[in-house]
Amino acid sequence: MLKHILQAIKNWIFRLIQYMLSVGANLERADKLMASGEFNLAIKEIKNYLRRDPHNCNLYVALGNCYDQLGDKAQFKHHIEIAYRLDDTNNACIYHWARALVISNQCELALPLLAIIKDSTSFAEAVNSELSGICMALGDAYRAKEFQMTAWLSDFDSLRHANAYLFRLAYNDSNDLLLAQEHQFWAETLKPKTNRLTNSVSGVGTQGSSIYLTGQPVAKPKSQKIRIGYWGADFHEHSVRYFARPLLASHSTDRFEVFIYSEDTVKPSADVQAKAYREITKDFYDVHSLSDEALETLLRSHELDILVDLMGHTSANRVHLLKNKFAKIQITGLAYPPTTGHSSIDVKMVDPHIWTAEASQYYTENPLILPESLWCFDPMEEVPYLAEPPVLKNGFVTFGCYGNVAKITPPILACWYLILQKLPMSRLIIQSTVLIDKTTTAAFRKRLVEAGIKEEQIDLKKPSFGAAYWESYQEIDIVLDTYPFNGGTTSCFAAYVGVPLITLSGKSLISRVGRSIMCNLGFPEFAVDTAKNYVERAIEVASDTNLIAKFRREAPQRFKESSLGNAKKFALGFENAIEKLLEQHAKNELGSHSSVPALEQEVLLQRAQMVLYNGNVAAATRILDLCLKHYPDSGGAMLLKCRQLVTEKFHLEALNLLKQEHPKLSIEDAHEALLLEARLNLILNEPGAALQVLQKQALMPEPSDTQKMQGELLSTALSFDVSGERELPTYPAQQSILVLVPCASAKIVEEIERHMYANCIHPERWDITYQRCEPSERLNVYNDLITSSEPGLVLVMQRNLRPWNRNFFFEVVASLEHCELLGCAGALAWRQKDWSVDAPSFKAWGLLRPSQQAQDMFELQIAGADRRKIVDGAVVLDGKFLAFKPALMGELLFDEDMSDSQSLAEEDWSNRLHLSGKRLSIHRNLGLLITESLVSFPAHSTQGQQRLWERLNLDPLSLSIRDYSSISVPIKLPEDGVVIASQYLN
Numbered sequence: 001m002l003k004h005i006l007q008a009i010k011n012w013i014f015r016l017i018q019y020m021l022s023v024g025a026n027l028e029r030a031d032k033l034m035a036s037g038e039f040n041l042a043i044k045e046i047k048n049y050l051r052r053d054p055h056n057c058n059l060y061v062a063l064g065n066c067y068d069q070l071g072d073k074a075q076f077k078h079h080i081e082i083a084y085r086l087d088d089t090n091n092a093c094i095y096h097w098a099r100a101l102v103i104s105n106q107c108e109l110a111l112p113l114l115a116i117i118k119d120s121t122s123f124a125e126a127v128n129s130e131l132s133g134i135c136m137a138l139g140d141a142y143r144a145k146e147f148q149m150t151a152w153l154s155d156f157d158s159l160r161h162a163n164a165y166l167f168r169l170a171y172n173d174s175n176d177l178l179l180a181q182e183h184q185f186w187a188e189t190l191k192p193k194t195n196r197l198t199n200s201v202s203g204v205g206t207q208g209s210s211i212y213l214t215g216q217p218v219a220k221p222k223s224q225k226i227r228i229g230y231w232g233a234d235f236h237e238h239s240v241r242y243f244a245r246p247l248l249a250s251h252s253t254d255r256f257e258v259f260i261y262s263e264d265t266v267k268p269s270a271d272v273q274a275k276a277y278r279e280i281t282k283d284f285y286d287v288h289s290l291s292d293e294a295l296e297t298l299l300r301s302h303e304l305d306i307l308v309d310l311m312g313h314t315s316a317n318r319v320h321l322l323k324n325k326f327a328k329i330q331i332t333g334l335a336y337p338p339t340t341g342h343s344s345i346d347v348k349m350v351d352p353h354i355w356t357a358e359a360s361q362y363y364t365e366n367p368l369i370l371p372e373s374l375w376c377f378d379p380m381e382e383v384p385y386l387a388e389p390p391v392l393k394n395g396f397v398t399f400g401c402y403g404n405v406a407k408i409t410p411p412i413l414a415c416w417y418l419i420l421q422k423l424p425m426s427r428l429i430i431q432s433t434v435l436i437d438k439t440t441t442a443a444f445r446k447r448l449v450e451a452g453i454k455e456e457q458i459d460l461k462k463p464s465f466g467a468a469y470w471e472s473y474q475e476i477d478i479v480l481d482t483y484p485f486n487g488g489t490t491s492c493f494a495a496y497v498g499v500p501l502i503t504l505s506g507k508s509l510i511s512r513v514g515r516s517i518m519c520n521l522g523f524p525e526f527a528v529d530t531a532k533n534y535v536e537r538a539i540e541v542a543s544d545t546n547l548i549a550k551f552r553r554e555a556p557q558r559f560k561e562s563s564l565g566n567a568k569k570f571a572l573g574f575e576n577a578i579e580k581l582l583e584q585h586a587k588n589e590l591g592s593h594s595s596v597p598a599l600e601q602e603v604l605l606q607r608a609q610m611v612l613y614n615g616n617v618a619a620a621t622r623i624l625d626l627c628l629k630h631y632p633d634s635g636g637a638m639l640l641k642c643r644q645l646v647t648e649k650f651h652l653e654a655l656n657l658l659k660q661e662h663p664k665l666s667i668e669d670a671h672e673a674l675l676l677e678a679r680l681n682l683i684l685n686e687p688g689a690a691l692q693v694l695q696k697q698a699l700m701p702e703p704s705d706t707q708k709m710q711g712e713l714l715s716t717a718l719s720f721d722v723s724g725e726r727e728l729p730t731y732p733a734q735q736s737i738l739v740l741v742p743c744a745s746a747k748i749v750e751e752i753e754r755h756m757y758a759n760c761i762h763p764e765r766w767d768i769t770y771q772r773c774e775p776s777e778r779l780n781v782y783n784d785l786i787t788s789s790e791p792g793l794v795l796v797m798q799r800n801l802r803p804w805n806r807n808f809f810f811e812v813v814a815s816l817e818h819c820e821l822l823g824c825a826g827a828l829a830w831r832q833k834d835w836s837v838d839a840p841s842f843k844a845w846g847l848l849r850p851s852q853q854a855q856d857m858f859e860l861q862i863a864g865a866d867r868r869k870i871v872d873g874a875v876v877l878d879g880k881f882l883a884f885k886p887a888l889m890g891e892l893l894f895d896e897d898m899s900d901s902q903s904l905a906e907e908d909w910s911n912r913l914h915l916s917g918k919r920l921s922i923h924r925n926l927g928l929l930i931t932e933s934l935v936s937f938p939a940h941s942t943q944g945q946q947r948l949w950e951r952l953n954l955d956p957l958s959l960s961i962r963d964y965s966s967i968s969v970p971i972k973l974p975e976d977g978v979v980i981a982s983q984y985l986n
Contacts, residue, residue, distance in 0.1 A: 030062065037289035039066040039265075057086040057093050064096060071265045073103055089943075091117050095126060105437035107134050115949050115956035119834050125154035129161060131957060132168060137434040138443045138957075139405040141171035146959050153610045156619040157191045159320055163313040170338055171485050173409040176508040180362045180596045183313075183341030185604075187364065189622045190320055193292075225257040226578065227302065229327065232310030232335065233263035233288075233317060236274040239489040243334045244310055245273065246378040246567035248280050252575060259283040259302055261295075263316050292321055299326040306578055309345065312336020329581050329590075332365060334375050337488070337510035339363040339596070346590055347581065349374050349574075353516040354509050361595045362508035368577055372563035373520045374509070376570035377492040384470045386497045389548045391477045396425040397542040400476035400499070402490040405432045405444050407482035411531060412504070413451040416480060418535045420457050423542055428453070429475060431461040473497050477548050478541055483534075484511040491517055496559055498552035502541060503527050504534045520564040521555055598630035605636040612644060613964060620644065635661070635669030642676060646853050655680045671700060671707045678714050682970050683854045691718050705865075706840070710967040713862065716984040717969045720976070735766045735813060736791035742778040743799040752802065759975070760808040767791070768809065779894040779905055789887040796882040798903065804848065804974040805927030812883045812926070815870060819921035821884045821913055823877030825863075826922045830876045830911060830952065832960050839963050840864065844871040845878070846924025846985070848977045850931070854970055860977035862924060862984070863966040869985040874920040877910040879903025881928060892916055901944025908948050925985055927978040 027049065033042035046063045053059065060083035067075035077100040083090075084097035094113050101110035114130055117123045128151040135144035145168040152161040169182055230248060234240040251258055258281040265288055268275040278284045283302075287295050295318070299307070307327035311317035312335055322330060322342050332340050333349025339362065340348075347368035350359075354374055355367050391397045399419070401408070408430075420426055434440040441460060448458055464472050470493070479494045479501035481487050487494075491501050495517055503514025505527055515527035526541070528534050541547060559565030563573055584590050598604070604627040612620035621644065627637040638661045645654035658677045665673055674697035681690035694715050697703075703711065739756070741749045753770040762768055769791070773781045778796075785794055795812065805811060815822050825845030827835035835843060844864035851857040864871060880903060892913055898905035914920050949956075971977045 034062070034066065034069075036291065037069075039069045042066050055086055057083040057090055060086065061092050061096055064100075069265065076100060077104060091120050091123050095123050095130075099130060102130065102134060102137075105434075105440075107137065107437050108439040110134070111439075111956050112946075112949070115954070116945050118956060125151045125158075125161065128154070129164060132164065134440075135957060136168065136171070136404070136406045137437065137440045139408055139434075139440075139447055140443075140957075141168060141173075141406045141409065143957060143959060144168045144406065145172050150960075150962070153607060154614050156189075156611045156614070156616050162186050163315075163317060163319075166313045166338070166341075170510060171404070171406040171409075173411055173484060176362045176484070176506055176511065177597075179338050179508070179510070180341075180364070181599045183339045184364050184596045185341070185599050185626070187323065187341035187343070188626050189619070190323060191619070191622075193324075226255060226306065226582070227257045227259065227304045227327075228306040228308065228578070229259035229261060229299070229302065229304045230308045230310055231261040231263075231299075233315065234310065234335065235260065235262045235264050235277040236266040236271045238273070240310060240335045241273050241277075242377050242379060242489060242492065243375045245277065245280075245380060246376045247334075247571055247574065248277070249380075250567040250571035252571070255575060257283070259285070259304065261285050261287050261299070263288045263311070263318065288316070292318065296321065296324065296326065305329065305582060306331060308333065309340070310335045312338070312340055328585050329578075331368060333368070337485070337513065338508070339365060343592060343594065348509075350509060351516055351520075353519045354512045356507060359508060360593050361597065364594045364596055366590065366593050368581070370563070370570075370577055371573040373570065374513075374516060376563060376567050377489075377496065377559070377565055378567050379496070383497065384467055386471075386474050386499075386552065389477045389545070389552050390475055391542075391545055391548060396427065397423060397477045397548075398427045398429060398475060399478050399480050399538070399542075400429045400431070400473075400494075401480050401482065401487075402431045402493070403482070403487055405430070405434055405440075407485045407487070408447075409483065409485075410451075412480075412483045413447070413453075415504075415531050415535050415538075417452040419480070419538045419542075420453055422535075422539050424457075426542065427457055427459060428480070429459045429461060431463055431472065433463045435460050435462050469493075470497060473499050478502060478538065480538060481514045486511055486513040488513050492564075495521060495555055496565070498555045500526055500541065500548065500551040500555070502534060502538045504531065505529055517564065520562050521558045523551060523555075598626070601627060601631045601634055601636065604631075605634070605640060608637070608640050610962070612640065612647075617644060617648070633664050635665040635673070638665075639669060639672050639676065642673075646676075646680065649853065649855070651680050651683055651854070655684070667700065667702055668704070671697060671703050674700075675707065675710050675714065678711075679970060682714070682717065683857065687718055690714070694718070706965065706967065709867070713860075713967050713969050713980075713984050717860075717971065717976075717980050720980045720983050732813060733765060735763070735768075735793060735809070737766065737768045737793045737795060737809065738785070738791045739768065739770045739795045739797060740773060740778075740781065740785075741770070741797055741799055742773050742775045744775065746772055748772070748799050752797070752799075755802050756808070759806060760803055761806050762809070766809070775902075776899055779896045779899045782909075783893045783896065786886045786889045786893060791886075793883065793885055796879075796906065798880045800930055800932045801881060802929045802931055802974075803927050804929055805925065805978045806975070808926055811923060815921060815923050816883060816885060818870070819872065819919040820888050821877060821882060821910055821918060821920045823874070823883075823910065823920070823922055824881045824924070824926050824928050825878035826871075826874040826910070826920065827876050828871075828873055832958065833949070833952070833954060834960065835876060836878075837960070837962050837964060839961060840965055844874070844922045844924060846926075846981055848927065848929040848971075848974050850929075851970055858929070858971050858974055858977060859968045860971055860980055861966050861968040862981065864924070867984065867986050869923065869925055869982075871922040871924065872919065874922050875911060875914045876907050877920055877922065879906030879910075880930070881926070882906055882910065889913070889918075890916070892918075895944070895947065898944030898947060901948070904944055904948055908944070908951070925978060925981040927974065927981075929974050 030042045030045040033045060043063060043066045046059055050059050060079045064076045064079035080096045080100045084093045087093050094117055098110040098113040114127050118127050128147045132144045132147035135147060148165040148168045152165045155161055166183055166186060169179060248258060260281055266274050268278055304327035307330050309319060309322060309332040311319055312332060313319060314336055319340055323344050325344060330345045331347050332345050341364055343364050345365045348363055348365040349370060350367045351370050351372060351374040355369050420428060445460060449455060473494055476499050479499055481491060481501045481503035483504040484506050486503060491514055494501055501514055503518060503526060505512050505515045518524060518526040528537050563570040604623055608620045608623040611623060624637050624640055627634050642654040642657050658673050662673055674693050678690040678693040694711055697711055741752055749770055749772040812822060824847060827838060827843045829842045831838060846862045849859045849861060851859050894905055894909045898908060910920060
């Protein structure tokens with residue numbers, strides 16, 4: 001009987017292993033399909049797995065993401081919701097469910113979820129990017145830009161984060177020059193292309209609406225016509241279609257051969273515009289599922305004369321590929337107002353009203369100055385006729401502004417306030433997609449009121465569509481354009497049906513679109529150059545009902561007569577301009593007239609440092625190389641290069657570079673160089689050389705406070721006296737101490753006990769006990785100790801700590817005479833969840849760590865703004881180490897619902913003790929060595945993390961400080977660090 005049972009178990013185990021292997025293989029196939037863009041096939045594979053494993057939340061996340069990539073937001077939300085219900089602690093489920101809520105205009109529900117995982121190691125960059133999007137919806141372009149920059153620097157080679165940052169920046173009230181500089185910086189620091197093929201390609205053709213590849217593409221027979229390709233991601237019902245489709249449909253088929261390369265995922269059967277584009281040319285290629293390499297092969301096989309980029313840095317773009325040349329001439333236009341940043345793109349479409357004498361510093365491309373308008377707007381559908389302006393019936397003027405509320409910057413709000421104040425009977429209608437969401441609507445209304453605009457003059461409206469959208473302009477007399485990001489499509493909509501716009505112009509395309517529209521229609525007086533004139537012109541036009549009525553009558557016809565609305569006329573002008581470009585190209589006369597300067601040296605250095613901190617050495621090197629290209633004498637770049645060499649343990653190379661470049665440095669950089677040189681000499685066991693360098697540094701003028709402290713710490717390390725540290729302090733006669741270590745293994749506690757007996761004095765009459773507790777049960781144990789008031793003293797010590805201060809127990813006992821709770825690290829203000837990266841004046845610690853820069857060495861690291869050994873006044877202590885007397889804790893217990901939150905539970909308790917009036921102190925020389933890093937945030941969120949966020953009431957949309965500064969010194973032995981810290985700290 002037993003034999004049969006054992007055999008049955010073996011068979012079951014065998015089948016389980018076979019099943020797991022088959023599932024693993026199938027999942028690998030799905031991953032490959034998703035990586036290659038075959039999302040429909042991946043969906044089929046994932047659904048097969050779900051039949052076998054219907055409760056796997058990760059499979060539902062993968063399935064939802066496939067639908068997201070295909071543009072099916074309803075199915076995305078449906079499957080992500082199932083995943084979240086299966087496991088609402090899984091960080092991936094939390095993140096994607098928050099995304100689904102944001103897409104569904106439910107930001108108020110998404111924000112608390114994003115707050116929980118904001119500092120998660122795996123999701124921090126994604127959360128920052130999502131918070132950036134929410135800030136855009138709230139109309140806060142500044143914070144949107146800052147969140148997105150944090151995400152980008154965390155993953156610098158992410159094209160998605162980079163594109164999002166550049167797009168967010170366009171909405172900021174920043175100058176035109178900075179916008180161009182940032183785009184150029186992106187292009188110049190792109191990750192070098194690899195030659196890895198992910199799609200094998202062998203022949204190219206079109207089959208239905210999809211491209212198929214079966215080997216090397218066969219070059220199309222070359223005709224005498226000019227081959228022009230259009231590459232975009234919006235060949236469907238999208239705002240770009242109002243400009244792109246009229247042009248593409250109006251090309252001369254006698255002179256031009258048109259190719260379309262679509263990154264769209266929208267099916268033509270589900271979209272009228274998608275179908276219409278496919279009818280323009282037989283050479284329509286769906287390329288969204290192609291690898292970069294396969295797409296490049298396809299583009300080159302067509303031997304294009306002209307390639308027009310219709311994406312720029314908008315979503316779903318692959319503009320990074322345009323660093324290479326796929327046509328004789330590469331053009332960008334219609335979709336993205338700023339420069340692309342690529343010098344390899346030859347020209348950008350502009351017009352005489354856009355281009356100015358100084359404009360070359362705002363574009364990396366040359367200008368393609370078209371005869372009249374930079375684009376042609378044509379709905380190519382029936383548009384309702386609007387009756388007379390509403391002011392004639394209402395007796396008061398109604399202003400309007402449609403589109404993205406992030407374009408409504410503080411300066412333009414200030415203008416609106418003055419206009420509405422001067423015209424108290426007037427009203428302002430604002431229509432935007434973000435006004436569907438209650439949270440974003442309330443936040444935007446608050447912005448308007450804070451700007452001084454009366455609520456009774458505001459009418460916030462959800463978006464309308466189709467004929468209802470056109471008809472909504474019947475309610476408006478005058479559009480108030482945004483600045484510096486002018487309205488584009490929405491301004492054309494308004495002018496097309498006869499609603500004029502007051503527009504403020506800047507220096508580059510993004511802030512001159514409104515001027516181009518009004519000048520092309522013959523009403524240049526509606527475009528102004530100063531905020532003062534913007535306000536005055538709006539008030540003047542509001543009182544001139546004849547002018548408003550004239551525009552309503554004449555604008556639609558003027559549209560049809562000008563290149564702005566006449567597609568045939570615009571296409572002819574564009575084609576003639578292209579032929580001239582090709583003539584210039586044949587004569588090698590194109591050249592480059594761009595004069596965009598580099599970003600400031602300090603900005604480049606800050607980014608390189610942050611990228612290096614985030615572990616991307618290659619990207620940091622590219623940024624530093626760029627800095628040295630534009631600023632060859634940059635001491636800061638040289639110093640970062642040296643630090644990078646030190647990180648890679650090339651100590652001699654770094655030292656030689658420092659000595660070589662030192663004469664070129666500024667005073668500030670020279671201080672840093674000498675301190676680094678002294679540090680390297682310590683690592684290389686050259687104390688005499690280190691001392692000479694520090695003596696030289698001490699004589700130099702104007703050190704910063706941090707430089708002064710760093711120099712003093714290094715000097716202490718060179719002159720510390722071990723003998724003075726061997727004197728024994730006077731100990732209290734008796735003590736009862738429990739050293740409590742939360743860990744799963746009794747061997748760890750035994751090892752800690754052996755270590756502490758070997759390196760820390762245990763007075764004879766002291767009762768020191770070492771005890772283990774299960775991490776999941778530790779809070780119950782803590783609370784039992786507090787309520788029982790036994791023993792006299794408790795030391796909570798995480799498993800990765802080892803004390804090296806031989807007077808460790810005495811230091812703890814003596815310190816607790818002046819405080820109720822003692823730690824080794826903490827903060828003097830809890831202003832953000834991760835207080836350890838707050839500004840130096842708000843945090844303090846003294847710790848030992850294994851060196852990351854030198855083998856078999858350690859680091860003494862000290863944080864804080866002064867040299868006190870005991871820092872009083874802490875509001876929160878690090879959960880790695882806590883010492884307290886249970887009898888003094890009163891009834892304030894640990895929150896047992898936070899047991900799943902690692903050391904956050906201890907931090908929370910310490911903060912609640914502070915709030916109850918208890919004194920918290922930080923001892924910066926307990927000699928605690930951190931032997932290993934414990935994972936701060938696992939793959940799952942916790943109830944404790946949620947509770948802490950709620951209690952601290954931290955704003956998830958607050959911008960976090962990221963200051964990693966501290967002073968440190970390399971040491972040979974941990975016990976040396978204790979002596980050095982003792983002599984350095986007062």
